[in-house]
Amino acid sequence: MIDDAAASKLWDIPLSNNTIGRRIYDMSKDIEEQLNDKVRDSRFSLQMDEATDSNKDCLLITLMNKYAGKWGILKTPNYLRMISHFATCACLSDKTKYPSFLRTIPSDYYQSRALAHLVKYFGWTWVGAIRNNDDYGNNGMATFTETAQQLGICLEYSVSFFRTDPSDKIQEIIDIVKTSTSKVIVAFMSHMDMDVLIHVLSQHNLTEYQWVGSEGWIVDSQIAAMDIHHILDGAIGLSIPKAHVSGLREFMLDVKPLNSSNNGLFPEFWEALFNCKFRQSASSANIQRECTGDEDLTGVQNSYTDMSLMPIFNNVYKGVYTVAHALHNILKCNKTCNKAVPLDPFTVSFLIT
Numbered sequence: 535m536i537d538d539a540a541a542s543k544l545w546d547i548p549l550s551n552n553t554i555g556r557r558i559y560d561m562s563k564d565i566e567e568q569l570n571d572k573v574r575d576s577r578f579s580l581q582m583d584e585a586t587d588s589n590k591d592c593l594l595i596t597l598m599n600k601y602a603g604k605w606g607i608l609k610t611p612n613y614l615r616m617i618s619h620f621a622t623c624a625c626l627s628d629k630t631k632y633p634s635f636l637r638t639i640p641s642d643y644y645q646s647r648a649l650a651h652l653v654k655y656f657g658w659t660w661v662g663a664i665r666n667n668d669d670y671g672n673n674g675m676a677t678f679t680e681t682a683q684q685l686g687i688c689l690e691y692s693v694s695f696f697r698t699d700p701s702d703k704i705q706e707i708i709d710i711v712k713t714s715t716s717k718v719i720v721a722f723m724s725h726m727d728m729d730v731l732i733h734v735l736s737q738h739n740l741t742e743y744q745w746v747g748s749e750g751w752i753v754d755s756q757i758a759a760m761d762i763h764h765i766l767d768g769a770i771g772l773s774i775p776k777a778h779v780s781g782l783r784e785f786m787l788d789v790k791p792l793n794s795s796n797n798g799l800f801p802e803f804w805e806a807l808f809n810c811k812f813r814q815s816a817s818s819a820n821i822q823r824e825c826t827g828d829e830d831l832t833g834v835q836n837s838y839t840d841m842s843l844m845p846i847f848n849n850v851y852k853g854v855y856t857v858a859h860a861l862h863n864i865l866k867c868n869k870t871c872n873k874a875v876p877l878d879p880f881t882v883s884f885l886i887t
Contacts, residue, residue, distance in 0.1 A: 615886045617856060619849035622749075624673045636886065638852040642670070645748060645772055646677035649720060652770070653746055654685045661687060661718040661746075662711065666727050667694035674722040674748060690716040695723070697730040708738050718744045725754040736763040747771035755842070777848035783841050787831045801825075807834065860885040 618626075618637040626632050627641050653661060663678070665671035671694065679689060691714060693707050711719070721728065728751040745766050751757050752771030761767075801812050810825040831839060860882045865871040 615882075617853040617886070619853050620846060623669045624677065625669045636856075638849040638856070639774065642674045642748075643677055646674045646722070647681045648772055649722075649746060649748065650678050650681035650685055650687065652772070653682065653687055653718065653720065658718045658744070659687050660690060660716045661720055662690050662714050662716045663692040663720045663722070664707065664731070665692065665694055665722045666724055666750075667696040667699075670724060670750065671695075671722050675720075678720065678722065690714050695727060695731060697727045704734055708734065708740070711740060711743075712738070717742070718746065720746045721751070722748045723751055725751040725757055727751075728754070728757055729760065732757065732760055732765060735765045736761075739763065741765055741767075745769035745771075749773050755840075774845035774849070777845045779844060779847050779851050782844070782847055782851075783839075786839065789831070804829070807831075807836070807838065856886055857882065 616635050618635070618639070620639060621635075621637055622639055622642045622645070624641045624643040624646075626635050626637070627643065661682075663675055665675035675692060679692065682689065691710050693710055695704070695707055721731075723731070728747075741764060743765075745768070747769055749772050752769060753773045757766070804827070805811055805825060808825060808829045809822065810829070811822045812825045812827075837843075861877070862871075863885055864877065864881055865873065865875050
């Protein structure tokens with residue numbers, strides 16, 4: 535995430551191929567336009583991501599229907615409630631900065647403290663720490679460090695890491711780990727950054743360390759699959775509590791692409807899912823089998839059908855039902871609802887609080 539000044543500078547950087555530049559721009563505009571089409575009629579906010587800008591300020595990125603009729607990326611507007619299912623940064627609990635922000639997942643303040651108590655439980659009092667160099671990692675590790683000190687745990691080192699760091703910065707971290715005497719590493723990181731770090735650790739054969747991880751990576755199946763050198767063997771950490779959303783799996787497996795032909799992204803998703811094409815020219819270099827739209831999802835094993843992510847889905851479920859209950863009260867629903875009642879975001883926001 536970058537601020538406006540940094541973004542303007544990017545446009546001045548020439549790409550090696552103007553065709554590539556146009557394709558990147560067209561792809562980004564296509565995705566933006568399709569997303570706008572999906573939520574254009576909505577009068578409520580939609581959380582997109584939590585991030586930090588180039589000044590390390592915490593942002594909650596949202597797509598918002600402005601009253602002027604245009605769409606844009608805004609910083610936590612105060613006049614509408616935003617309900618997040620996955621934004622855990624403790625920084626977002628500051629109501630002076632984010633008065634409109636709500637979430638259905640606990641703040642990392644609690645996870646950080648729990649990680650410290652987990653380390654203490656196993657009697658590890660001399661540990662190292664690696665964190666994301668963003669609000670997620672810095673805030674999370676700050677709370678962990680404070681709690682660890684109260685519990686008599688000492689940190690031999692605490693280093694920051696980001697997946698775009700230059701090689702010399704990454705090498706410094708490797709050297710610190712190699713020369714350290716502690717054999718326990720607490721990693722407060724996202725799965726994207728852990729992907730990069732695992733690759734580097736494997737190159738240096740840094741095994742036989744006890745890893746303690748935040749929920750950002752500890753339950754990620756791709757991290758486990760990538761760890762072919764057994765760097766993370768025995769890693770422990772915290773995860774979102776198990777949950778079950780009744781009927782969700784059946785609903786997901788019942789999706790039919792031809793019934794959603796007005797969605798430009800859906801055919802692309804279906805083609806990638808089943809390695810087929812709905813329409814292809816006879817001159818295509820790689821002829822694939824034709825999609826029928828009746829392919830069976832029940833035999834597919836991937837992230838779309840992976841119900842181990844149910845705890846995250848459950849947080850989305852709770853957020854949706856929070857809004858639904860507010861609407862239920864506004865429309866005075868019993869057996870039927872009074873559809874004549876005018877709806878506006880402010881009334882709904884008031885009832886959600």
